[in-house]
Amino acid sequence: MNTIELTGEMFIMLLPLVAIQLGLTIYCVIKIMKEGVENLNKWAWIAICIFLNLIGPITFLIVGRKRDI
Amino acid sequence: MIEVKNMKKSFKQFEVLKGLDLNVKHGEIYGFIGKNGAGKSTTMNILAGLSKPTDGVCLVGDVNVSNIMQPSELDLGYLPEDPKFYPWFSAYETLVYLGDSGLERIKPRRIHEILEWGGLLNDKDRRVGTFSRGMKQRLGICSAILHDPSLLILDEPSSALDPQGRNDVLQLIKGLKEMGKTVLFSSHILNDVERVCDKIGIIASGKMVLEKSLKNLEQSHFQSVYDVIFEDVITETTVNCIKSSARVLGTETKEQVMVIKMEEGHESVRSLMQILIDNDLKIVGFNRRKHTLEDIFIKEVHGL
Amino acid sequence: MKSDIMKELRMGIRTSKFLVITASFLFFAILTPIMMKFILPQLLLNQFQGMEEATISQMLDMSQKGSLLGYMSDLFEIGTIVVVFALSGLLAQEIKENTLVLPICSGKKLFSIVTSKLVVFSIFLILASTLGMVICYLYAGVLFAFDIELWSVVVIGLLYGGYMIFLLNLVMLFGTIIKSSIGTGFMTLGFSLFLYFIGSYLDVHMYLPSGLLISAQNILANQSYQNLGVTLAISIILVLMISKITHMRLEHREWNER
Numbered sequence: 001m002n003t004i005e006l007t008g009e010m011f012i013m014l015l016p017l018v019a020i021q022l023g024l025t026i027y028c029v030i031k032i033m034k035e036g037v038e039n040l041n042k043w044a045w046i047a048i049c050i051f052l053n054l055i056g057p058i059t060f061l062i063v064g065r066k067r068d069i
Numbered sequence: 070m071i072e073v074k075n076m077k078k079s080f081k082q083f084e085v086l087k088g089l090d091l092n093v094k095h096g097e098i099y100g101f102i103g104k105n106g107a108g109k110s111t112t113m114n115i116l117a118g119l120s121k122p123t124d125g126v127c128l129v130g131d132v133n134v135s136n137i138m139q140p141s142e143l144d145l146g147y148l149p150e151d152p153k154f155y156p157w158f159s160a161y162e163t164l165v166y167l168g169d170s171g172l173e174r175i176k177p178r179r180i181h182e183i184l185e186w187g188g189l190l191n192d193k194d195r196r197v198g199t200f201s202r203g204m205k206q207r208l209g210i211c212s213a214i215l216h217d218p219s220l221l222i223l224d225e226p227s228s229a230l231d232p233q234g235r236n237d238v239l240q241l242i243k244g245l246k247e248m249g250k251t252v253l254f255s256s257h258i259l260n261d262v263e264r265v266c267d268k269i270g271i272i273a274s275g276k277m278v279l280e281k282s283l284k285n286l287e288q289s290h291f292q293s294v295y296d297v298i299f300e301d302v303i304t305e306t307t308v309n310c311i312k313s314s315a316r317v318l319g320t321e322t323k324e325q326v327m328v329i330k331m332e333e334g335h336e337s338v339r340s341l342m343q344i345l346i347d348n349d350l351k352i353v354g355f356n357r358r359k360h361t362l363e364d365i366f367i368k369e370v371h372g373l
Numbered sequence: 374m375k376s377d378i379m380k381e382l383r384m385g386i387r388t389s390k391f392l393v394i395t396a397s398f399l400f401f402a403i404l405t406p407i408m409m410k411f412i413l414p415q416l417l418l419n420q421f422q423g424m425e426e427a428t429i430s431q432m433l434d435m436s437q438k439g440s441l442l443g444y445m446s447d448l449f450e451i452g453t454i455v456v457v458f459a460l461s462g463l464l465a466q467e468i469k470e471n472t473l474v475l476p477i478c479s480g481k482k483l484f485s486i487v488t489s490k491l492v493v494f495s496i497f498l499i500l501a502s503t504l505g506m507v508i509c510y511l512y513a514g515v516l517f518a519f520d521i522e523l524w525s526v527v528v529i530g531l532l533y534g535g536y537m538i539f540l541l542n543l544v545m546l547f548g549t550i551i552k553s554s555i556g557t558g559f560m561t562l563g564f565s566l567f568l569y570f571i572g573s574y575l576d577v578h579m580y581l582p583s584g585l586l587i588s589a590q591n592i593l594a595n596q597s598y599q600n601l602g603v604t605l606a607i608s609i610i611l612v613l614m615i616s617k618i619t620h621m622r623l624e625h626r627e628w629n630e631r
Contacts, residue, residue, distance in 0.1 A: 010411050013516065017403045024396055054400050061389045062458050063555075066198075117478060120627035140628075141480035153472045155380070157387035169376035170480030212475055 024057040025049050036066045070095050070220055070251045071116060076125035078111055085111045087275035088125065093253050093268075095219075098246050100266035100283075101255040102366065108275045109255040110150055113224045116253070117147035129220065141170065145220040146213030151229070152205060156198025160189050160208055163197055167212050175215055187211040187241065203234025210241050214250075221245060223254035227261050239265055259362040269362075273370045291359055293331040295341055298354035303327055307350060314344045325353075377481065377489035390459050391497060397455045398505035401447040406440040406513040409433065437520050440513035441506070441529070441593055448502065448533055449586060454562065456498065456537050457544060461558035463490055464548030464619070474628050483623045490545065491616055498537040503530030525592055532589040535608060539582040540565055542615040549622040582608045 028049040037045045037060075045064050048056040073091035077084065085108045093099045103109050114120050116129055118140035127134040129143050137143065154163050161180065168175030184190045187207045192200070197208065206226060213221055226242065227235040235258075242265050245252050256262050262269055269286065271279040299307070303322050311317055311329065316337070321328040331337040338357065345352060360368070385391045413433055433439065464487075467473050476486065510526045540561060547560045565583075572578035578587045584604035591597045 007411075010407070013407055013410075013512075017400065017407065020396055020400050020403070027392075054397060058393050058397055058455060061393045062455075065388070114628075119474065119478070139480075139482070140478050147478045149471065149474050151471075152475060153470050154475070155384065155472055157384060158380075162383070166376050166380055167475060167479040167481075171374065171482060171485065172480065209475075212479065216479065 021053055024054070028057040028060050031065065032060070037064050038066050039063055070097075070130065071253065072126070072128040073112075073116075074126045076112070076115070076127050077123045078108075078115060078120075079123050085275055086122070089272065089275065090277050090280070091270060092280065093220075093251060095251055096246075096249060097251055097267045098242065098265055099251075099253045100262035100269040101253060101272065102257060102259060102262055102269060103255070103272035104370065105257065107272045109272060110224055112272070113147075113222050113253070113255060117145065117222050118143045119147075144218050145222055146216065146218040148206075148209045148213045148221070148223045148226055150224040152209035152212075154197040154205065154208065156196060158197055159194045160184065160197055160200070161193040163208065164212060164215060168215050170216070173216075180215075183211045183215060186244070188237065201234075203230045203237060206230060206234065206238055207241065210238070214245070214248075218250075220251045221253070223252065225255055225257075228256055228258055235261065259366060263362050271366060271369050278369045279365070286362075286365065287359065291357055293333050293337045294358040295329045295331065296354070296356040296358065297327045297329060297341075297345070297352055299325045299327065300351040300353050301325065307348075310348045310350070311344060314340075316340045317344070374485045374489060377485050378493055381489050381493040385493065385497065393459045394456055394497070395501050395504075398448070398452060398501050399508060401451065402444055402505040402509035403512055405444040405447055405509060406437075406516050409435055409440045409443060409513070410516045435517065437510065437513040437517050438593060440517070441509055441521070441526065442590070444506070444509040445529070445533070445586070445589060445593070448505070452502075452505075453537070453540060453565065457540055457561045457565075458555075458558045460494060460541060460544050461548070461561065462554035463494070463541075464545050464623075465552055465554040465557040466548075468549065468626075469552040469554075471628070477628060484620060487545065487616065487620050487623065491541065494541050495534075495538045498541060499531060499534035502534040502537055503527055506530030506533065521593070525596070529589040529592055532585045532592075535605075536582055536585045539585075539608060539612055542612050542619070546615050546619045546622075549619055549626075579604050580607055582611060584608070 029046055032042055032045050032049070036042070040048075045060050048064075049060050050056070052059070071091060071093040073089060076086055076089045076091075078086040089108070089112060091101075091112070101109055101112070111120075115122050115127060115134060118129075118134055118137055121135055129145060132143055134143070140147070155166075158166065161184065164175070164180045164183065165177070168180060181190065181193075184193050187210060189204065189207060189211065192204065197205065200208065206229075210221075210223065210226065213223070223242070227238045230238060239261060242252060242254065246265075263283070266283055268280070268282045270277055302324055303326075308320060308322060308327070311327070312320055316332045318330045318332060320330070329341060331341055414435070417432070434442065473486070477483070506526050506529055507523070510521065510523065543561045543564060544557060547557045547564075548554070551557045551560055568581055569583045572581045572583045572587075578584040579600040580603070582604075584600065585608060588598070588601045588604055591599065592601075
């Protein structure tokens with residue numbers, strides 16, 4: 001037993017968490033594509049938003065969003 | 070409308086304004102010109118009530134700027150050099166927000182009228198963040214006239230814009246004059262000033278070096294130098310003929326054109342014409358040279 | 374005043390400030406009980422082979438109370454950082470970018486501008502932290518068992534919201550001193566942590582806003598409301614004083630200088 005088991009109960013409980021995470025990521029990626037970015041490269045921000053749980057999208061929304069829009 | 074006497078302003082040790090005088094009468098369009106760093110923006114900031122003079126009297130309307138608590142106590146509209154709006158507001162929302170001063174609320178109909186006047190009606194729901202520099206400048210002028218002030222202070226309204234944008238802004242300023250507003254605007258583009266102003270003031274290193282109406286300025290800055298174009302190529306005899314006159318100081322010839330320098334004075338036009346007629350010379354053109362605003366500006370700023 | 378409040382609401386929505394704070398509060402409210410129930414015990418089991426489940430439940434407070442305590446420390450460690458940096462530009466950016474010049478010239482009162490910011494974001498922070506607390510309570514209740522009264526959880530949420538309001542006021546005050554929003558954020562965090570450690574070191578939390586956090590823990594741990602009145606009074610006075618200083622600093626500014 002070296003991995004964490006994914007039980008059905010756990011899956012249901014995890015759903016809201018996944019929803020928040022996924023929602024934020026999609027929201028941020030749309031924003032990046034539509035409005036452009038600041039401080040970093042577009043693709044770097046997309047990578048950050050997808051691969052860093054929660055912290056990625058939040059960092060983007062605080063420091064990466066284009067000021068002028 | 071504006072009366073400034075011996076106004077001084079220092080930032081820490083650095084004295085920006087060293088006793089500035091400025092007078093703007095009701096209904097005038099006043100062009101305030103000077104080099105960058107001469108103190109234009111500082112002056113306008115004080116006039117708009119955003120900062121206080123260190124010394125001197127500064128009356129706007131009949132209110133002394135030193136005595137006010139808030140800029141809005143002055144009956145004026147102010148456009149800063151680089152007007153900053155909230156990028157997440159639309160143009161319409163910006164004017165609605167700025168139009169609500171707590172005491173009065175500007176009606177949506179008037180906001181629509183103003184946006185139409187400023188040529189922004191089609192873009193009223195766009196976020197200001199997506200606006201071009203010229204559109205922001207126009208929105209700035211719209212917000213300056215929002216509360217229908219009798220005086221407008223515009224800081225470099227046309228300087229940072231492309232020719233089209235500049236033209237739009239100058240048209241708006243002309244429109245302001247038709248509304249009967251008094252306008253004080255600064256610029257370092259002299260051509261713009263010449264196009265719309267009634268009166269100009271030149272500021273150099275914190276002092277007003279020249280303040281005159283544009284009409285007077287043009288008259289007093291006529292030179293006594295004339296370009297006369299003859300029908301035929303100028304001969305030696307013609308030159309001698311003209312040179313013999315006592316009032317002619319010198320001539321210079323190039324094919325059909327002769328540049329004649331006369332003695333200074335109002336009569337120089339008449340006496341030159343007299344000479345030309347007396348000698349029965351056939352001329353096709355006659356032009357009196359004039360200092361351009363640029364010449365005057367350079368002379369006033371550097372010649373002191 | 375109404376238009377200023379509308380402006381702050383629009384700003385909060387359109388610059389996703391509300392979204393960032395709500396999302397991170399809710400995320401941890403859900404994550405903490407799940408960590409408690411599933412992930413931490415399994416991690417421990419993997420770490421120490423052959424350990425019995427009973428021992429683990431002794432090490433971890435595997436209950437609704439334990440989850441809430443975990444969530445509270447998450448809020449203090451990560452929530453405050455998110456709040457401070459999301460709101461750090463509230464005044465600093467307006468001053469730096471001269472966006473206040475036109476409103477002031479149009480007759481807006483500084484008092485009304487500052488108060489609207491404080492009111493809008495205070496209410497939001499209170500709501501967000503209470504909501505986060507209640508969600509965590511419900512989640513942990515479903516996963517373990519309901520062994521705490523709801524209203525004491527609401528009180529805890531309000532107290533945490535109160536601490537966030539203190540941070541909000543600090544952000545506004547430092548915003549009038551430091552022009553960069555990131556700098557304001559670090560200054561606020563540094564100052565609040567400094568106060569917290571002073572509170573721990575000298576054991577004077579009850580005279581500091583950080584006492585709100587300690588009171589919340591006391592309420593949860595042993596239903597004790599001791600010292601809460603003093604801390605609340607001091608916090609309210611402090612917050613009012615900070616907002617007054619902020620307002621005075623703004624009144625004495627000269628605008629639009631370069």
